[in-house]
Amino acid sequence: MKLQLSDLKLDELWLRIRRGVLYMLYLLGFLLLQNVVFSHIAPLGVRAMFMPALVVAVALFEGGYRGGLFGLAAGIACDLFLAGQRVLFTLTFPVMGFAVGLLADFFLNRRFFTYAVFAVAALFLSAFAQMFSLLFYQGQGSWALWRTAVLQTLWSVPFIFPAYYICRIFPWKAEGAAPSPY
Amino acid sequence: MAFGKWGSAALKKYLKQYGVRLAVIVVAAALIVGLATRTKDDGRSGALSGAASSLRIPIQGAVGSVVDWMQGIYGYVYQYDKLVAENESLRQQLAEAQRQVHEAAEAAEENIRLRTLLGYLEKNTTFVTESAMITSWDASNWVSAFTISKGADNGIEKGDCVITESGMLVGQIAELGNNWATVRTVIDVNMDAGVLVGDSSIAAMLVGDYALMQEGKCKLSYFTEDTTLFTGDSIVTSGRGGAFPSGVVVGTVTELRSEAGGQSFYAVVQPAVDLSLLSQVFIIKDFEVIE
Numbered sequence: 411m412k413l414q415l416s417d418l419k420l421d422e423l424w425l426r427i428r429r430g431v432l433y434m435l436y437l438l439g440f441l442l443l444q445n446v447v448f449s450h451i452a453p454l455g456v457r458a459m460f461m462p463a464l465v466v467a468v469a470l471f472e473g474g475y476r477g478g479l480f481g482l483a484a485g486i487a488c489d490l491f492l493a494g495q496r497v498l499f500t501l502t503f504p505v506m507g508f509a510v511g512l513l514a515d516f517f518l519n520r521r522f523f524t525y526a527v528f529a530v531a532a533l534f535l536s537a538f539a540q541m542f543s544l545l546f547y548q549g550q551g552s553w554a555l556w557r558t559a560v561l562q563t564l565w566s567v568p569f570i571f572p573a574y575y576i577c578r579i580f581p582w583k584a585e586g587a588a589p590s591p592y
Numbered sequence: 593m594a595f596g597k598w599g600s601a602a603l604k605k606y607l608k609q610y611g612v613r614l615a616v617i618v619v620a621a622a623l624i625v626g627l628a629t630r631t632k633d634d635g636r637s638g639a640l641s642g643a644a645s646s647l648r649i650p651i652q653g654a655v656g657s658v659v660d661w662m663q664g665i666y667g668y669v670y671q672y673d674k675l676v677a678e679n680e681s682l683r684q685q686l687a688e689a690q691r692q693v694h695e696a697a698e699a700a701e702e703n704i705r706l707r708t709l710l711g712y713l714e715k716n717t718t719f720v721t722e723s724a725m726i727t728s729w730d731a732s733n734w735v736s737a738f739t740i741s742k743g744a745d746n747g748i749e750k751g752d753c754v755i756t757e758s759g760m761l762v763g764q765i766a767e768l769g770n771n772w773a774t775v776r777t778v779i780d781v782n783m784d785a786g787v788l789v790g791d792s793s794i795a796a797m798l799v800g801d802y803a804l805m806q807e808g809k810c811k812l813s814y815f816t817e818d819t820t821l822f823t824g825d826s827i828v829t830s831g832r833g834g835a836f837p838s839g840v841v842v843g844t845v846t847e848l849r850s851e852a853g854g855q856s857f858y859a860v861v862q863p864a865v866d867l868s869l870l871s872q873v874f875i876i877k878d879f880e881v882i883e
Contacts, residue, residue, distance in 0.1 A: 449731030455806050456733050475610035482621055489625060492732045497622045504618040508611065516603060540734050544802055550781060554803035558733050 432580055433468065437484055440464055440573065445491045456561040459540075460569035461488050461499075462532035465507045467570075467577040470520050470528070474511030481507030495540070502539050506532050522574055529570040534563045705757040705872055718880035719837065721755075722746050725872050727772070736780040736805055737763075740873060743771045753829075753836045753876045760864040761785075761829060761842045762873050775873065778842065778863045779805045786832040787812070787842055789859075790825035796859075798827065798842060804860060808867065812845065812859035821845055821859050837879040 440461065448458050461484050469477025485503035489495055510528050518524050537559035544550040706723075724740035742748055754762040754775050763783065766776035776783055781800040789796050789812065797814040804811055812827065825845040831838025847860040 445731045446728075449729065452733075457731055459731075459733070473610075474606070475614055478610075478614040478618070482618055486621065486625055492730065497626045500622045500625050501618065504614060508614055512603075512606065512611075515606065540732075544734065544781060548781065550802035554806055558806070562733055 429580070433480060434483075436468075436576060437464065437480070437487065440569075441484075441487050441491065453565065454561055456558050456565060458565040458569065459536065459562050460533065460566040460573065462503065462506060462536040463529040463566065463570045463573040464577070465503050466510050466529045466532045467525060467573045469507040469509075469511035470514045470518070470525050471577055471580075472511065473515045474508045477507035477511030477514075478504040479507075481505070498539055499536070502536065506535065525574050526570055529573070530563065530567060533566045533570075534559065537562045702872070708757040718878075719876050720878040721874045722748060722877055723872060723874050724773075726870055730774075734802075735782070736777040736867070737766060737774050738777070738870075740773050740775055740875075741771070742875070743769045743773045745770045747877050748773055748875050749877070751835050753840065753879075754873050755840055755876060756865055756870070757872070757874060759839075759841055761836070761840045762865050762867070762870065764835065765875065773875075777867055778865065779808060779810045779867070781805055783810065785836055785842070786830040787827045788830045788838075789815070789821060789827050789845065794819050794821070795830060795832075796827075798861065808863070809846070810843075810861050810863065812861050821848060823847060825859075827861060837876060 444458065444460055451457065465477065465481040465484050468480040472480070481503035482500065485499035485501065488499040488503070489497060492499075510532070513528075514520060518528075540562075541555040541559050545552055545555050722742055724742040724746075727739045727741050730737040730739070740754075748765060748768065750765050750768050752765040754764060756762055761778050763775045763777040763780065764785075765773050766782075767774035778785075778798075779800065781802045783798065783800040785798045787796055787798045788794065794815055796812050796819075799811050799813050801811040812821075815821070823845050827842040827844065829836040829838055829840040829842060841864045843861045843863040843865075845859045846862045848857055849860060850857045
C-alpha cells in the first residue's frame with residue numbers, strides 16, 4: 411500500500427511547524443532578554459522575571475492544552491537557566507498555562523485587560539513559588555522575601571505589553587481562529 | 593455566561609481530553625528533567641544541566657561581545673563628533689593608542705592580580721589553585737551565584753573554596769560541569785562555613801541570610817552565650833570540616849543584632865571581597881588540612 415499525505419495534511423503540517431517555530435522564537439527571545447540583558451538591571455537589587463506572562467499570553471490565545479505545553483517548555487528553559495531550583499517551573503508553568511487556557515476556552519475573553527489581570531497574578535505566583543522554600547523550609551526573614559517577590563512582580567509588569575501584543579499578531583490570530591473545546 | 597448541564601459536560605470532556613494528557617506529559621517531563629539535572633556522585637551536574645550550560649555560556653558570551661561592540665560603536669561615534677575638526681590620521685592614531693592603552697590596562701590589572709596571588713601562594717605553599725574568569729552572574733533574585741569558565745576538566749571539584757588573588761573568600765563551588773562551574777558566593781543564602789572571630793579566635797559559623805544577602809552581607813551565628821564580639825573584629829575561616837583551608841579572610845563584624853525572639857544575638861558580617869568588582873577568581877583545588 412502506498413501512503414501519501416494529502417495536500418491538506420501537508421498544509422496543516424506546515425502551519426503547525428510554522429506555529430511551533432514562531433512560539434519557540436517567541437520563548438527564546440524573551441528568555442534571552444530576561445536572563446542575559448535584564449539580568450544586569452536590578453533596581454533596588456531585584457531583577458524582572460517575566461516568563462510567566464508569556465505562558466499566560468499563549469494559554470489565552472491557544473487554549474489549555476497548548477498553553478500547558480508552552481508552559482512546560484518555558485518551565486524547563488527557566489529551570490535550566492536559573493540557579494536555585496530544579497523542577498519548580500517545569501511543574502508550575504504548565505499548571506498556570508492549562509488553568510488560564512481552560513478559563514479562556516470557557517469563560518474569558520481574550521482582551522488585554524483580562525490578560526493583564528491573569529499575567530500579573532501569574533507573575534506574583536511565580537515569585538511566591540520561588541520564595542516558598544526559603545520562607546517555609548529555610549526560615550528566612552519574611553519581610554525581605556515578600557519585598558523581593560513584590561518588586562520582582564512590579565519590574566516584570568511592563569513586559570506583559572510586548573508579551574501580549576507579540577503573541578496576538580501571530581498570523582493565525584489575525585484570522586480570528588480562536589480555539590474552541592466544542 | 594450560563595454554565596448549565598451542557599457546559600459542565602463540556603468541561604468534563606475538556607479536562608478528560610486535555611487535562612489528563614497534559615498531566616501525564618508534565619509529570620514525565622518533570623521526572624526526566626529532575627533526573628537529568630541531578631548531581632552525580634563525583635559532583636558533576638547531570639547531562640541536561642551540562643547541555644543547558646554549554647548552550648547558555650556561549651550565548652551569554654556572544655551577547656556580552658555584542659554589548660561591548662555597541663559600547664565601542666557609541667564611543668567611536670562620540671569621538672568622531674569631537675575630533676571631526678582634526679585630521680584623519682590623528683584620529684586613527686588616537687583610536688589605536690586608546691585600544692592599546694585599554695589592552696595594556698587590562699593586562700596590567702591581570703598582572704597585578706597574578707602577582708598578588710603569587711605573594712599569597714608563597715605564604716600558603718600547600719594551596720593548589722586554578723584561575724578562572726567569571727562568565728555570567730545568575731539572573732535569579734533568590735540566590736547569589738555566578739558561573740566561571742573552568743570546570744571538572746581542570747580538576748575543580750564540588751565544594752572547592754573560591755578566593756580572590758589576595759586570599760579573600762569569594763564562595764564555594766556549588767555545581768560543576770566539564771568546562772564550567774557555578775560558584776555560590778559568601779553571601780548566598782545556602783552558604784555556611786566554620787570561622788574564627790577576632791584576636792581570641794572565637795569559633796562561630798558563617799551562614800547565609802536572605803535579608804542580609806540583599807545588603808551584600810552575611811550572618812555570624814552559633815557562638816556561645818558568653819562570647820564577646822566587637823564591631824571591626826576580623827573573621828577568617830577555621831579550616832574545620834575540610835571544606836575551606838584555615839586562615840582565608842572572610843570579612844569583618846559590622847553590627848551586632850538580636851534574633852527575633854531577643855534571646856540570642858548574631859553579628860552582621862561585611863565580606864572583605866567586593867563581589868561587584870570581581871572579574872577573575874581563583875579556586876583552591878587542594879590544600880593541606882591542619883587539624
